[in-house]
């Protein structure tokens with residue numbers, strides 16, 4: 707199947723492996739399917755077929771790269787790019803990512819322009835929320851008018867941890883269950899404050915922060931995420947969207963524009 711290459715809402719999603727990136731994209735597109743992957747020229751490099759509930763890979767070029775476009779059948783208005791692995795600390799990978807961001811932030815061809823960057827930091831790794839990779843990105847990567855939103859993912863795991871901790875300290879199961887959400891919330895706030903504190907003083911700090919909870923659950927709400935993304939769009943980013951929405955009549959783009 708050929709997907710029409712019309713202007714899309716294009717998002718770069720970043721963050722280490724297991725941060726919950728793919729899960730967020732699936733929720734936004736309301737699917738449990740894997741994305742189809744196209745190279746920068748629209749040629750399909752990876753296609754999955756669902757067979758007895760399992761995703762079978764039909765075409766594969768090997769690992770995907772940042773230029774690849776991830777598109778979900780269920781909502782083709784979104785095109786995603788996955789930063790894939792600069793977080794491992796390799797200079798060459800970082801440079802590739804930086805080049806991609808710089809080029810696509812300023813892309814003269816509107817349909818290639820990225821509108822937003824979602825940078826995922828998982829809260830189940832509290833001891834390493836801001837690593838060298840995050841420092842390097844927010845210190846060295848100028849995304850221009852393209853907003854970067856930090857997504858603190860897997861916040862639900864904090865309540866689970868709190869529950870275990872309370873029990874260890876002698877609470878009954880009932881009591882621990884009652885108090886865990888509240889304690890989890892406190893830890894969450896603490897994490898958010900810490901991350902803000904670290905990142906806001908760097909050279910190119912994020913525009914916004916958002917905590918995401920239980921995104922692995924089908925039907926998790928993405929409204930907050932989309933609203934937050936829309937409100938972070940700058941005039942220039944918005945202009946791109948307005949024009950692309952006129953060309954393609956994308957309902958979603960209009961929503962973004964109106965919400966502004």
Ligand SMILES: Nc1nc2c(ncn2[C@@H]2O[C@H](COP(=O)(O)OP(=O)(O)O)[C@@H](O)[C@H]2O)c(=O)[nH]1
Pocket residue numbers: 721722723724725726727728729730859860861862863918919920921922
């Ligand atoms: N508890 C919890 N698990 C999550 C959440 N989001 C994703 N996960 C799980 O984390 C794992 C990695 O998620 P994935 O989206 O594949 O991460 P990626 O490597 O960044 O694409 C999967 O097992 C997900 O089900 C969340 O909000 N809460």
Ligand SMILES: [Mg+2]
Pocket residue numbers: 727728729
């Ligand atoms: Mg993934």
